[in-house]
Amino acid sequence: MTGATGYIGGRLVPRLLAAGHEVRVLVRRPERLRDVPWAASAEVVAGDLADADAVDAAMADVQAVYYLVHSMGGRGDFERTELDIARTVAGAAYRNGVGRIVYLGGLHPEGEKLSRHLRSRAEVGEILLASGVPTIVLQAGVVIGSGSTSFEMIRHLTEVLPYMPAPRWVRSFIQPIAVRDVLHYLIAAADVPPEVNRAFDIGGPDVFRYGQLMNGYAVEAGLPQRPIAALPVLTPWLAGQWVNLVTPIPRRLAVPIIESLQYDCVMHDHDIDEVIPPPAAGLLPYRTAVRLALEREREGEVETSWRNAEVAGAPSDPLPSDPDWAGHTVFVDERERMSRATPAALWRVIEGVGGENGWYSFPLAWALRGWIDKLTGGVGLRRGRLDPDTLHVGDAVDFWRVEAIERGSFLRLRAEMRVPGRAWLELSASGGSGGSGGSGASAGSRYRQRAVFFPRGLAGRLYWWSILPFHGVIFSGMANRITAEAEADERV
Template sequence: MSDLSQPTGHEDALRALPRPDGTAPRALVLGATGYIGGRLTPRLLNAGYRVRVLARDAGRAASFPWGAECEIVEGSADDAAAVAEAMRDVDVVYYLIHSMSAGTDFEESDERAAHTVADAAASAGVGRIVYLGGLHPEGVRLSPHLRSRVLVGEILLASGVPTLVLQAGVVIGSGSASFEMIRHLTEVLPYMPAPKWVRNRIQPIAVRDVLHYLLGAARVDPDVNRAVDIGGPDVLRYGQMMNGYAVEAGLPQRAIAALPVLTPELASHWVNLVTPVPRSIARPLVASLQNECVVKDHAIDDIIPPPHDGLTPYRRAVALALGRLDADAVETSWLDAEVSGAPSDPLPSDPDWAGRTVFTDRRSVETTASAEALWHVIVGIGGENGWYSSPLLWAARGWMDRLVGGVGLQRGRRSRSAARVGDAIDFWRVETIEHTDAGSLLRLRAEMKVPGDAWLELRAVPDGDRARYEQRAVFFPRGLGGRLYWLAVLPFHGFIFAGMAARITAAAEAASAPTAPVDA
């Protein structure tokens, strides 16, 4: 019986157990700079483990928020000398690496790394290996990448070191490649001609539940040496996953037509065309969807009990990934008390194609005006003072908003020279005001009718006796309509936003100019 089943409480069962000499156990993380590893490492530290990471680039690993708290060994998983050094005095090894390369030798590379790690762990007397593999059906032909992941698990299980292979399917969380493919396909395509695998059943799992199982795996009994499936509570078709995302993102249901002619190769080209997910990653993801991936049994429950509040339903996992739920209502334990953000949140280390699509328009102008004079103009923008750009274009935008049921420009503003958080300024709402010696910021949130979320930021940055004006328009499109809207208004940005920057700084300079003396 696993000690996780003892009546110590769910969270206590995830804490590190001291060694017999009273010292904290040491965990080695391979893949600490990856999606899962970057989220697991700080949680291991919170749980009381001493953490060592093996990274190809020690400088990159050190730049993570947790970098200073970890011991870093530079090297790759197929470098026998580096792996042997990293294995010294280690209790548990987390194997969180897998090649996503489209090259022909990735299987050989994966196999070589697995043998290197297995041999080093056995020689060093490591107590446990934990491997995150891929959920897959039995007795069918697997894609090369899934086949390789299965082989890695088999090599580790045969190492002589007690090994737990956790086999997961689609992981739901911002930054997960599988989730990002769902996100971008759903948001871009109101109608989706799709490969026939959209009808396949899949059992997705929230990233927070994956981390729960990974933490618990460090404390299972030493006689456990096996592979187990992990998945969330919902079994869905891929098309249902897309439409579940659409509901949580506030999008209409997507019409999906399964076509038998889209091969994995063609489908990966198509995914790369309509989403920012690189083809080198889209190709193995698409290939792995050719088979149904459903948990075969619940043997994991006898090894690691589920989270105390249960496994996360798919749509709740999506809502967490979209930031629609208050993370503090979910992540309230010591597990995340010192971790920046919930596991579903994006990290700075996530790939640049991860997260919501965002469009921006940035302007920066050096001005001879003082920062205070520039701020006086910024904080008084809108209403009777106008928007320091083409009045006709702003009026047209206001009329358009009124036609579709919006507030238009008729609200004006409560004061010509002052603003506070919550004030309405035409079809904007004041969201943030910061006015300090280091600089000033006015952030406005759009309340006009647009297919997405929009903000306008205006800054006055001191530069000695002068100032720099910074302006940023930010737009998060909703669905294909949001993207088309941005493209439609893009030609007018040169008139509107460039004109704003020029006229606001000119007004500030005029206000800063010394007044000429008047003759008596």
């Protein structure tokens, strides 16, 4: 399995395990899977898909390979990178005698000049089909499920604007498919006879214009239907900026989605039915899929989300240890506070930072920083977090990502906002006497907070010095409010 930390892959692995398969996942950072419920039941292998030796080793004794990776936010010559990786996977699968490759691609029209991202996905499928390994390419359009990028985009576009001045693509025909049904096809694809080597379109039972998708969401969410005016002047790039501003979807994800919406994306045939029959209960209608997604979100049962996708261009290397800083320029802001709250109460506040709870200091400054990030194409603060109370390694928290967590005592967040350098924020709770966190309350607790910034060139240094006057307010206020909140929560 490749892409196990992604939206589809993270849902597919536990279902394959439940179906009785043994699953091996190849990921660059295994610690991202440390806290997922199925981690102990799967074999987790560290490796990069660009490393041919690592891919070869991972495919030893494998019967089927799921290829579920795609650089939605890729920059520069991402197409070449995508094709090189596909060739590496195809070659390794052939050499290791793999019996089946399953690839999830994008639904697209025939004979059209495709966007870079749709073209890349189609070319990856062609490489895998020519690998000499029996391959099935499943081509899906808009995927509807709790936490999916497409669903979140429809939801926020509908909820934010009571009147919708929209680009021409709201008139395009779309055939959405429920994430449940995508998983059905993916699971069954592993057992398709070896003579099958082709691409298949998959989609739900409904075909709507994109504007109808938004109003279908409005009905299920109990909102008035939105009048929509299609404007011919918004290019995909301009529409990407607009979606970036009015929804939590960052520009790196919005632009490729919008580019794909320039076309009518509907199934050309239903040949898939001859190879993989639809689910016994039938394919989910669009509004039913929306209703189920909303119910799961209300019940806090979102398995995976676009929020936890890696941000292209953001630093992914972990924070070097302090001794490794020698000889490097590094800026640090450290704060420490004593609290009457227990370490456990203090930790609950630390683990709950971000999202609806905010950052406990100068909300206007944090909001402004979030808007600046959005305007420059970043993720902004509205990405929020998947779970309001619990964090795991790899989780997104607004424009941060959880890099390390020692539950009950230590949290390190890595910045994914647009900054000229690399930044981290560390929050920790310990016993008041300096010992480790626990339940003992007699000595209270000690709160430590550290912001670390590795500047990149002169721009990085100027950035740090420009925000230095605000640190006394933001970081000091954050330390004060977090310890006060812990004491208040404990009294309650």
